[in-house]
Amino acid sequence: MLSKSTQTMVLSTMGKRYFSMSTPKSKHFKLVVVGGGAGGCSIAAKFARKIDPKSIAVIEPADMHYYQPQWTMVGGGMKKLEESGRTMESVLPKSITWLKEKAVGFYPDKNLIQISGKNQEPIQYDYLVVATGIQLNFNQIKGLIQAFDTPGVCSNYSPLYVNKTLESIKGFKKGNAIFTFPNTPIKCAGAPQKIMYIADSYFRKHGKRQDANVVFNTSLGVLFGVKKYADALWEIVKKRDIKVNLRTNLVEVIPKERKAIFENLDKPGTSETFDYEMLHVTPPMGPHDVMKTSAGDLVDPAGYVNLNKTTLQHVKYQNIFGLGDCTNLPTSKTAAAVAGQCGILSQNLWSVMNGKDPLGQYDGYxxxxxxxxxxxxxxxxxxxxxxxxxxxxxxxxxxxxxxxxxxxxxxxxxxxxxxxxxxxxxxxxxxxxxxxxxxx
Structure with a gap:
């Protein structure tokens, strides 16, 4: 039973709004997983075979689960969007509890999570795995949302816009085909240039390449973060006559004029305007709002779950683990990384549940x-x-x-x-x- 001190007003993610605990009880689970993405589903499945499945809850508001790495293929016309998604109900373990709500407040000192919905009780846990993923911030680029309703502007990073990519590639006539990489951490750091290579191949196959100026405008100072692969990719872009502009970040789209404005990150206050026939945008990304406003010591100053990078255990709370894009692990945010993390997290969380030290070590794969x-x-x-x-x-x-x-x-x-x-x-x-x- 919770103490009276915990049956108080709980701060939500909506500024100064509060949820009132109208009941002295809370729903209690041995293991709560926040997030129904790749990591959340995998960990829930692993522990549904280790402990009573009825003692596990997954907090996830979405109806659909997407295999997002497939969206590169969807944008290039090699797969259908429908192939990349399945219902959330079908991918979660059958006997666990699915709480189809958002987490709107984390209270790790009290082992509580507040979820959305009118008069919802707090969720109490013995152990917590945070796998909330990362938030897409299309609205941080001025004019971009409106631009998606106009020809040539697309993004493989959302099911709302990914089909527009193939449409834009097929509809391309002549001019600049621009592909962007934002000035934030992103999921799958290779994806912004994958679709560029696919578009280049399509233009060549259909006799459009001589009229296309393919441009990669990236905020990074390198083409790729690992030298061995960066060297190979530089050879590819040189061979295919692709223009790469480093330290160049998209800040505004003017769809009526088909212009995109990029800031020069090495010369603050300066910018360059590009005309575009096609513009593939990788949006800025970051922690979900709840992680920045209502997670307390669960996260670092940037809003990412603060973990020991080898054990995946929280640096302060021994009963909390995390994985995937929502964490501050210094590795690329990919499904492959999540897979590598799942095995280590499962091993270490199981050890902690049994009173042992977490000895498994994730190498950043x-x-x-x-x-x-x-x-x-x-x-x-x-x-x-x-x-x-x-x-x-x-x-x-x-x-x-x-x-x-x-x-x-x-x-x-x-x-x-x-x-x-x-x-x-x-x-x-x-x-x-x-x-x-x-x-x-």
Missing amino acids: TSCPLVTSYSTCVLAEFDYTSQPLETFPVNQAKESRVAFHLKKDIMPGIYWNLMLNGHWNGPAAFRKIAHLGFGK
């Missing part, structure tokens, strides 16, 4: 299959130190048809059939086999 055409891919895999951590005993920086079919045809099945059911922790075991036991 992540992967980014960089699709470079309708039949080739550079399979980037690396760790916390930005050193390659490759599964296959070949040079994965080279464009490969095998890597392309792995991305297009094999990975979706692994995701739906293994990962979401808690049976996939990444390719570490296969790496050791492929490297005759000498792989990491």
Whole structure:
């Protein structure tokens, strides 16, 4: 039973709004998972086999679960949007409790979470896994939302706009085809340029490339964060005559004039205006609003869940773990990273539940299959130190048809059939086999 001190007004994410606890009781679960994305589903599935499933709750407001890495293929016309989604009910373990609400307040000192909905009781937990993902902030770019209703402006980062990408590629006539990378952390840092390579291939196939000026305007100071793969990608953009502008960040779109304004990050206060025929926008991203306003010591100053980067346990609260895009782990935010984290988190959380120390160590493994055409891919895999951590005993920086079919045809099945059911922790075991036991 909760003490009277906990039956008080709970601050929500909506500024100074408060939810009143009208009941002295709270719903109690042994394990609460916040987020029904790749990490949340996987952890719920793993622990539904370890503890009583009825003692597990997943807090997730969405009706649909999407395999978002497939949206590159959707934007390029190789997959359908419908293939990338399934109902949330179908991907969550059947016997756990699905709380179809938003988390609007975290109170880790009291082991409580407040959820949305009128007169909702707080949720009490013994153990918590935070897997809320990352928020898309399209509205931070002036004029962008309106621009999506006009020709040529698209984004693979939302189910609302991804079909517009193929439409924009097919409708391209001549001029600038611009692809952007924002000045924030993002999910799948390779995706902004994957669709650029696919568009370039489409233009070449359909006789439009001579009239196209393909441009990559990125806020980063590098083409890719790992030198081995960056070197390979520089060779690709040079060979295909793609213009790369580093430290260039989209701040405004003027759809009536088909112009995009980019700030120069190395020269504050200066900007450059580009005409566009096609504009593929990767939006700024960041922690969900609740993490920035109503999470207290759960998060770091930027709003990301503050974890020990190897054990995935919270730096302050021993009964809290986190994974995925919502965390401050210094690795790329990808589904592959989540897979690697799931195995370590499961091992360490189970140890803590049984009174033991969390000894499993996550090495920062992540992967980014960089699709470079309708039949080739550079399979980037690396760790916390930005050193390659490759599964296959070949040079994965080279464009490969095998890597392309792995991305297009094999990975979706692994995701739906293994990962979401808690049976996939990444390719570490296969790496050791492929490297005759000498792989990491």
